[in-house]
Amino acid sequence: MAENANTQRTSDSGVSIWLDDLSRTRIESGNLQQLIAERNVVGVTTNPSIFQKALSQVGPYDEQLKQLGRIPVEEAVRELTTTDVRNATDIFREVAEKTDYVDGRVSIEVDPRLAHNTEETEKQAEELWNKVDRSNAMIKIPATLEGLPAITATLAKGISVNVTLIFSLERYKQVIDAFIEGMVQADKNGHDLKHMGSVASFFVSRVDTAVDKLLEANGSDEAKSLEGKAAVANARLAYELFEKAFDSDPRWADLEAKGAKRQRPLWASTGTKNAAYSDCKYVDELVAPDVVNTMPEKTLNALADHGNGAPSVKGTYEESHQVMQKLADLGISIKDVTDKLEADGVAAFIDSWDSVLSDVQKGIDRVNG
Template identity: 90%
Template sequence: MVENANTQRTSDSGVSIWLDDLSRTRIESGNLQQLIAEKNVVGVTTNPSIFQKALHQVGPYDAQLKEMGRVNVEEAVQELTTTDVRNATDIFHDVAEKSDYVDGRVSIEVDPRLAHNTEETEKQAEILWKKVNRPNAMIKIPATLEGLPAITATLAKGISVNVTLIFSLERYEQVIEAFIEGMVQADQNGHDLKHMGSVASFFVSRVDTAVDKLLEANGSDEAKALEGKAAVANARLAYELFERKFAADPRWAALEAKGAKKQRPLWASTGTKNAAYSDCKYVDELVAPHVVNTMPEKTLDALADHGNGAPSIEGTYEESHKVMDQLSNLGISIKDVTDKLEADGVAAFIDSWSSVLTDVQAGIDRVNG
């Protein structure tokens, strides 16, 4: 098996390439091992929409469903999804070991219906962590206001966390604070910090989808010139915030001395939704050390075929601030955009989860006659 030059260049520039997809078919076919060997894939993220697609398939999950019998559908979903995540973490075991648990991570998300319930999110995060029972797993918790204290509490138990559905710089700053405080508490609680991990999933392309509609509605030349620029500028300023916050916080310096690893920015929603833009746009324009880019397979294939992978964030902060100022001058509120994107993201995942429950119930009924 031969490594791909473009994914290797991206990886060498400091980007951890994770796959934004998982299914039993992908695991059992050997495809996941192939992506590790050939395209520098060093982790996997899942979400309710990904599991909805996987569990909608008739066949791959029937044997396990039959073995479980007529169980409650919620229990069945948890068994099916944690089995896939556990098996995927085993595939990534060597990657995790070689990277000292920086990579080799596989994420599973708490029930999205709990996104505004701090206590229940915290409880389910612990249940999922124990159920998967692998040190290279990560539990995904949404960055809602109610999710922030659950992130801290979950980390305090020694559990690795992927914070998801981050759209705004304001919320990202709160996430970093929740992470550092969680690691302080984990240390106080006697947990080994060295193998704990966390990423902050900052969503990218959806920002352009939303802002471009507002720019098109404006119709001016100034607005037209800004199309396709908001998402990358927003993410680059998130990286600026990442650099600044971890460099300036004395609590972090003390934790790092004990072996703690920074919570890395993870670029999510990196598939290009506008055909006028490069299909590698949200990879090639966000290359920097200490970041993760989780890609749908279509984007990964595009990167492998014709991606650049050269560093592309350094030196862009001034330009990115200017883009945000120009949007504001046109009357476009990034806060309004990102607030709506967060609410829409939670709602979309809840819809996907409802479909998961329906499909798995149909599977239970089918295999049990």
Template identity: 85%
Template sequence: MTEATQRVSDNGVSIWLDDLSRTRIESGNLQELIANDNVVGVTTNPSIFQKALHQVGPYDAQLKELGKVDVETAIRELTTTDVRNATDIFRPVAEASDYVNGRVSIEVDPRLAHETEATEKQAVELWEKVNRPNAMIKIPATLEGLPAITATLAKGISVNVTLIFSLERYEQVIDAFIEGIAQAAANGHPLEHIASVASFFVSRVDTAVDKKLEELGTDEAKALEGKAAVANARLAYELFQKKFAEDPRWADLAAKGAKVQRPLWASTGTKNPAYSDTKYVDELVAPDVVNTMPEKTLNALADHGNGAASIEGTFEDAHDVMNKLEALGIDFKAVTDKLEADGVAAFIKSWDTVLADVQAGIDRVNG
């Protein structure tokens, strides 16, 4: 283990890799990251599968075996096979952590982001298709996704809630989670191994807010560049602590074995070269969180990251940053609403590319 990744882990952060491909699985690279870099889970999304499935070669044997199936079936078979194989690699991690870690996420079709019932249906289908207790089904935190999150958890299915940008939506996600776990208990499901994370996106917030601050061009605006994303995430952690400590429903569920829904820092690759390439790791270290990192960020952390605890004691400063942004006329709700819409649109665009690439693969291997 590297010193920095071990320090991050010792300070309560679960390191998950934000990437998956058949090449990574079959080459042994995933196992190496578990052994050498404290990686204890994996997340996927449509953009990650776009990159993986665009490769010519690694998936040809399975496409040949599937034959001339429809492209939707082929994609489901390819992606769930990768996730199933990855969960098997992480099974010892899952068992050692009582299924807190060792999780591998697969996302519902992004085209269903605003369709509650269709999301619920596909979440069950993916869970049954992967058929591993350490899988997680990713559901976006759209307004239509919230009831789907509750319904999926109520069936005893572990859920990774994705595309969270605002504190307001995050609080709704926590409420949807607690209600889902309450329903799972009422439905007779054991609560101990139902896991959930709330994926709070980070770097994209700075990209959007910094652009507005640059347009203002004042000294006050310039002083706030690169501060919005970390402040927003730190306030999410404050909310996490408050909600689970004070909600009377949660105390009862915890007594029955339920585990908290941990905040997960997503979009942690630094997009602005002026900022540290470990910024969205080093500034968000605290107990009971997950940080899902692209490999480039993981390597940077291992090479020169800090990893010291960095959230506790920062809430007042974080509120101050948000108040100053408001005073400058930055409509943060408008920013986060647009980020959510753009995030869904970007995943749909990636999925459209996946459809085209897999169809091309079907045609290629079947003559």
């Protein structure tokens, strides 16, 4: 079948469409190749919640679990997840080569229980990179305060990084600085910058979920008029920061001359959680050059069916600043909201990881008698 007109238009507007999902069934059924061919999908992201969903299935992983035998559950999880990511990177190799490794990336996340441990995050990031052993992989590291130096240290080793769980502009600015410093060190360490890559995963819909509750509690007409606007405004201002940060940092001009590629903003958490909003809201309202939008399959299908895909970010910065000012005038602190979202995000991924360990242990016991 031919490429979809709506996903093609979105792609032509500068958005790299990545799928926010991965499973062995999706790989082995040919579905992933089909999405590349028909939906302009050029990358994949995973997280503990995605692997919890995949690894809870009875059947797809039984053969490998039987081969692995009665090994410690954490080792089994490492083998299962890195196998899926390795196989997915092989599927995306042609995309990676055609795009000079801008796309064709598959991300795998460090253990979320390490989110506040710099040294262990750095250590596991390198272990995962070596275990997957594919140049178009990316290692996901959370943008906690403790994660920032781990991001720099991991990049310094020549490892591509997907920085995840970014909610605030303040933290995003720190992430960009950690990225640039990591690339400076990678250059000093003799790594080829041309095929290194990084994205900054800026979470979107969860901001509306949190802010809308505060607006509903306020109950005023002014508050009502702001519902559903905070997340997009926050992300658009992140794009404004992206444009300014790389143009103004003297370190970056030197790196770019050596072939380094900018760390692109990645819109994450783009599935619409409020049924009153368009199911393409966090795609169509965030279309701009040099961004990634990672979508759950439901959102990808909605985009393919009735998405717009036209540019929608540039020219909106003043309006977005006004939204943030109006929220502040109502006593809503975006910093308080985003701080809580970061903490909740780490906790949710830890819960998912605990479920992964439990489900895989059950699988080990089941297939080994």
